[in-house]
Amino acid sequence: MNNKKTLSSKIKKLIFGIVLIIITSFLTATYIIISKERRDYAQSDSENVVRTLSNNISSDMEKYISMSRLVMTEDNLVTFLRSPSINVDIGMINDARYGIMNILNVTEGVDSVMVFREDMIMVATNRFAYDYNIDYMNGESWKQDIYRGVGAAIVSLDSNNVAKRNDGKAVVTIGRAIYDIDSQQRTGILMMNISTSVFERMLSRLGYENICIIGEDGTYLAGNKDYIKYYDQNIQEKDVQYDEVIINGKKNLLTKCKVYNMPIMIMRVSAYGTAGIPFRMLYVLLFLLIVVIIISIYAIIFVRDNITRPIFELSGSMEENKKSGGLKKINVPVPVSELNMLEDDYNSMIDHVNILFEQLVEKEKTLQRAEMRVLQEQIKPHFLYNSIGTIGYMALDAGADNVHAALETLGSFYRNFLSKGDRVIPLSKEICIVKDYLSLQRLRYGDILQDEYELSDNSLDFMVPKLILQPLVENCIYHGIRPKGEKGRIKITSKIESNELYLSVLDTGVGMRHDEIDRILLTKMKDMHNKESESFGLWGTIERIRYYAGRDDVVNIKSEVGEYTIIEFIIPDVSAIRG
Numbered sequence: 190m191n192n193k194k195t196l197s198s199k200i201k202k203l204i205f206g207i208v209l210i211i212i213t214s215f216l217t218a219t220y221i222i223i224s225k226e227r228r229d230y231a232q233s234d235s236e237n238v239v240r241t242l243s244n245n246i247s248s249d250m251e252k253y254i255s256m257s258r259l260v261m262t263e264d265n266l267v268t269f270l271r272s273p274s275i276n277v278d279i280g281m282i283n284d285a286r287y288g289i290m291n292i293l294n295v296t297e298g299v300d301s302v303m304v305f306r307e308d309m310i311m312v313a314t315n316r317f318a319y320d321y322n323i324d325y326m327n328g329e330s331w332k333q334d335i336y337r338g339v340g341a342a343i344v345s346l347d348s349n350n351v352a353k354r355n356d357g358k359a360v361v362t363i364g365r366a367i368y369d370i371d372s373q374q375r376t377g378i379l380m381m382n383i384s385t386s387v388f389e390r391m392l393s394r395l396g397y398e399n400i401c402i403i404g405e406d407g408t409y410l411a412g413n414k415d416y417i418k419y420y421d422q423n424i425q426e427k428d429v430q431y432d433e434v435i436i437n438g439k440k441n442l443l444t445k446c447k448v449y450n451m452p453i454m455i456m457r458v459s460a461y462g463t464a465g466i467p468f469r470m471l472y473v474l475l476f477l478l479i480v481v482i483i484i485s486i487y488a489i490i491f492v493r494d495n496i497t498r499p500i501f502e503l504s505g506s507m508e509e510n511k512k513s514g515g516l517k518k519i520n521v522p523v524p525v526s527e528l529n530m531l532e533d534d535y536n537s538m539i540d541h542v543n544i545l546f547e548q549l550v551e552k553e554k555t556l557q558r559a560e561m562r563v564l565q566e567q568i569k570p571h572f573l574y575n576s577i578g579t580i581g582y583m584a585l586d587a588g589a590d591n592v593h594a595a596l597e598t599l600g601s602f603y604r605n606f607l608s609k610g611d612r613v614i615p616l617s618k619e620i621c622i623v624k625d626y627l628s629l630q631r632l633r634y635g636d637i638l639q640d641e642y643e644l645s646d647n648s649l650d651f652m653v654p655k656l657i658l659q660p661l662v663e664n665c666i667y668h669g670i671r672p673k674g675e676k677g678r679i680k681i682t683s684k685i686e687s688n689e690l691y692l693s694v695l696d697t698g699v700g701m702r703h704d705e706i707d708r709i710l711l712t713k714m715k716d717m718h719n720k721e722s723e724s725f726g727l728w729g730t731i732e733r734i735r736y737y738a739g740r741d742d743v744v745n746i747k748s749e750v751g752e753y754t755i756i757e758f759i760i761p762d763v764s765a766i767r768g
Contacts (some may be wrong), residue, residue, distance in 0.1 A: 344363055401413045429446045623681065670697065693755055697753050
C-alpha cells in the first residue's frame with residue numbers, strides 16, 4: 190500500500206483528469222467559438238458597410254457620368270469642337286465654358302470640366318485652380334486610356350495626370366472621347382473632375398468615421414487619413430480582403446474593398462466587440478459543464494462508498510485473520526455482489542487450505558505409520574547386526590564356513606539397510622540391499638530363485654527413498670513365485686526419461702487379478718491401517734512413493750494370472766524440482 194498507488198487514488202485521478210480535460214476543452218471551445226463568432230460578425234458587418242459604400246460611390250459616379258453625356262451635347266461646346274481652328278476665338282471659348290457651367294449649376298461636386306479639341310485648343314471651368322503639365326499634355330500617352338474606351342467613360346485620378354489642383358487636393362476624373370453626332374468623327378476629349386468633398390459628405394451622411402477612401406495609387410481622397418499606412422495596391426476588384434492590425438495594443442479588423450471598375454479603394458478599421466457572440470450556446474455549454482462536474486463528484490463518492498471502502502474493510506479483516514494465527518472465514522458486509530463474490534472466494538480458499546492441511550497431516554501420519562510398520566516387521570537392526578557379527582566369528586572358529594558366509598551376507602544387508610539413518614539413498618545401494626536379501630533367500634529356497642538386472646548407467650546415482658525394492662522383491666517371493674511351486678525369475682529394470690526414474694520389478698509368479706490390482710491401488714490409508722493385509726508391504730511402498738513424488742500417478746501394475754506381474758514406479762528427481 191505504501192509502495193503502490195491505491196485504486197481509490199487512481200480512480201480519483203482519472204475522474205479529476207477527465208474533469209480537467211472537459212474544463213480545458215470547454216474553455217478552449219468557448220474561446221474558439223467567441224473568437225470565430227466575433228471575427229465572423231465583424232467581417233460580415235464590415236463587408237456590408239464597405240459594399241454599401243462602394244455601391245453608393247458607384248451610384249454617384251454613374252450620376253456624374255450621365256452628366257458628362259449632357260456636357261458633350263451642349264450646343265456651344267459642339268460648335269467649339271466642330272469649328273475650324275482658324276475660326277476659334279476667345280468668344281467661342283467663353284461661350285462653350287458658359288454653356289458647360291449652365292449644366293453644372295444643377296448639381297454639386299463637379300470641381301471642373303476640361304475639354305480638349307483634337308488640335309489641343311481647350312476650354313475649362315475653374316481653370317486657374319489647376320497647375321497644368323504642358324509637356325505631358327502635348328504627349329499622346331495620357332490620351333490612349335481614354336481613346337480605348339471609344340466614347341465610354343473612363344475613371345482616373347487627377348485629370349489623368351494632365352493637371353493637378355494647386356492646393357494639393359485630389360480629384361476623381363471621368364474621361365471620355367467626344368465623337369461628332371453626325372459624322373461620328375472624334376472631335377476631342379472631355380475630362381470631368383469630381384471633388385473629393387463628395388466622398389466626405391457621403392461618409393458624414395452615413396456616419397462612417399472609421400473609413401478611409403483612397404485612390405488605387407495610394408492617393409488620399411476622404412475619411413480617416415491615418416489609415417493610409419494600411420494601403421495595399423494588391424486589392425482585387427469584387428473581393429473583400431481582411432487583415433488584423435494592432436491599435437493601442439488591441440487587435441482590430443482591417444477590411445479592404447475596391448470599387449468596381451474604378452481606381453478607388455475603401456478601407457475600414459473596426460474593433461472586435463461583443464456583438465455576434467452566441468451567448469445562448471455558451472450558457473448551454475456552461476450548464477453542461479456544471480452537470481459534468483456534479484456527476485464527477487457523485488462518481489467519486491460512489492466509488493469511495495461502494496468499492497474502495499469495502500475493499501479496505503475486506504483487506505483489514507483478512508489482515509486480522511492473519512494476525513490471529515488461524516485460518517478462519519471472514520464476514521464483512523459489502524454493498525455489491527462482486528465484492529461479495531470476492532469474500533466468498535476468500536472463504537472458499539480458507540476451507541480448501543484447511544482441507545489441504547488436514548490431507549498433508551494425514552499423509553505424514555500415513556508415511557510414519559508405513560515406516561513404523563516396516564521397522565516393526567524387521568528385527569532390531571543394531572542389536573541384530575552386532576549379534577550377527579559375534580555369531581559369524583564363532584562359526585568361523587568352529588570351521589562352519591557356509592554359516593559364516595551367510596552371516597556376512599546378512600550383516601551386509603543390514604549395514605546397507607541402516608545407511609547411516611538416511612531416508613534417500615542412491616539406486617545402486619538400493620540394488621545392493623536387494624542382492625543381499627536374495628542371497629539370504631537362496632540359502633532357504635535354493636535354486637528356485639533367479640535374479641536379473643537391466644540397469645542403465647545414468648540411473649545408478651539417482652536418489653530414491655530407502656528400502657523401496659526389498660518389500661517388492663519380498664512380495665514377489667512370498668505371494669508370486671513361492672505359491673506357484675516352480676522355479677521363478679525376478680528381473681529389476683531401470684532407466685531415465687525426462688528427468689524421471691522408471692523402476693520396475695518383474696516376477697514370473699502366479700500373477701494378480703484385475704480386482705486385486707484395483708484393490709491395492711485404490712485402498713485408502715485408514716482401510717489398510719485398521720486390518721492386517723498380506724499386501725501391506727507393497728501398499729506401504731506405493732504410499733511412500735506417492736508421498737515422495739507429491740502425486741498419485743507414480744505406479745503401474747501389469748499382470749497375467751499364472752504368468753507374470755510387473756510393478757513399475759515413476760520417481761521424479763526431487764532435488765532438481767526443488768532447485
